[in-house]
Amino acid sequence: QKEVEQDPGPLSVPEGAIVSLNCTYSNSAFQYFMWYRQYSRKGPELLMYTYSSGNKEDGRFTAQVDKSSKYISLFIRDSQPSDSATYLCAMRGLAAGKSTFGDGTTLTVKP
Amino acid sequence: GAVVSQHPSWVICKSGTSVKIECRSLDFQATTMFWYRQFPKQSLMLMATSNEGSKATYEQGVEKDKFLINHASLTLSTLTVTSAHPEDSSFYICSASSAGGEDGYTFGSGTRLTVV
Numbered sequence: 001q002k003e004v005e006q007d008p009g010p011l012s013v014p015e016g017a018i019v020s021l022n023c024t025y026s027n028s029a030f031q032y033f034m035w036y037r038q039y040s041r042k043g044p045e046l047l048m049y050t051y052s053s054g055n056k057e058d059g060r061f062t063a064q065v066d067k068s069s070k071y072i073s074l075f076i077r078d079s080q081p082s083d084s085a086t087y088l089c090a091m092r093g094l095a096a097g098k099s100t101f102g103d104g105t106t107l108t109v110k111p
Numbered sequence: 112g113a114v115v116s117q118h119p120s121w122v123i124c125k126s127g128t129s130v131k132i133e134c135r136s137l138d139f140q141a142t143t144m145f146w147y148r149q150f151p152k153q154s155l156m157l158m159a160t161s162n163e164g165s166k167a168t169y170e171q172g173v174e175k176d177k178f179l180i181n182h183a184s185l186t187l188s189t190l191t192v193t194s195a196h197p198e199d200s201s202f203y204i205c206s207a208s209s210a211g212g213e214d215g216y217t218f219g220s221g222t223r224l225t226v227v
Binding site for chain 1: 206219
């Protein structure tokens with residue numbers, strides 16, 4: 001079993017929809033939770049960074065972490081065609097070491 | 112914000128030759144850099160972790176003599192693919208973190224390597 005599970009999709013939504021992306025994990029030592037966006041043939045771009053449980057909002061993006069359920073989510077409001085990309089969740093422990101990534105969810109937002 | 116520059120963005124080389132990929136942190140000192148490999152429609156596979164001034168730590172199954180990593184300064188890490196073969200063709204990406212890693216790590220733009 002993988003430490004981090006992410007639904008690969010693909011996910012297709014109409015423009016303006018609310019998108020929910022999710023990951024589950026098994027390692028209770030994870031304390032930092034990240035969401036990255038990756039466009040084709042580009043390096044991942046950090047979208048959201050959260051420490052421990054709770055919510056964090058940045059514009060149209062909201063990240064939620066529920067450590068009791070070992071479940072994290074990324075919500076995208078008013079989705080745009082430019083949001084079409086692969087979204088990767090990642091997490092790591094307290095030490096500044098390597099992160100464990102999900103396999104990514106490919107999102108397409110149709111105009 | 113933190114910027115990581117990776118060069119080249121793409122390279123084509125002949126089988127048996129070596130290729131060097133550079134990863135630079137432009138506006139911060141990167142005590143730790145990570146090298147990943149990514150196949151089409153797959154997630155990132157961590158190859159190795161490099162710390163400035165010390166030997167890299169390779170993940171299981173990654174040949175350290177084939178993928179040479181040098182992290183000689185706080186702003187530069189290099190990955191050299193030695194005696195490249197077609198199966199080494201992939202997308203290579205680096206990421207970097209400042210001391211403490213109090214933020215999400217910053218990724219380079221990636222290098223697409225094609226070995227012919």
